[in-house]
Amino acid sequence: MPAQPGPWLQIVGVAQEFALKEGKTTEDAYVYQPGAPGGRIASQLLVRMKGDAQPWSQTVRTAAAAVSPAVRVYDLETFDAVYREDERANRMLAQGLSVVGAVGLLLSTAGVYALMSFTLARRTREIGIRTALGAARVSAPTEQGAIRLWSRFCGNGCP
Secondary structure, eight states, X not given: OOOOOOOOOOOOOOOOOOOSSTXXXXXXXOOOOOOOTTOOOOOOOOOOOSSOSGGGHHHHHHHXXXXXXXXXXXXXXXXXXXXXXXXXXXXXXXXXXXHHHHHHHHHHHHHHHHHHHHHHHHTHHHHHHHHHTTOOTTHHHHHHHHHHHHHHHHOTTOO
């Protein structure tokens, strides 16, 4: 069954092509549609000016009202202020992820320590017997620890 045609649109202008990603194809084309009057569409309008934005606020509001009376200009900020706010949000996200990573690293370190302590505690009797038979006091635990670490890193298939 053929697809139903969509509503007809009136073309009021053509914008220059731009690419948001490398290797743009015709599948990546955009159609700009106006927002419905009275609709709640949040957008940002960038205006190039010299100096502070506040002295120009009435001029920008008047120009926006001349285009469409439904357009409301609520907040004028410099590009640097918008950039700083965006950068602050990204920094907070990075810091949060760093804290989660640090907690994960701490927990994994505690887990490895607990595993090695448990393994050594189970072999305390064996180490005592080996020491009693003449093994050096330091070599028995060290040798057992080295064997355990080697098997943990390589798996049971290591020679």
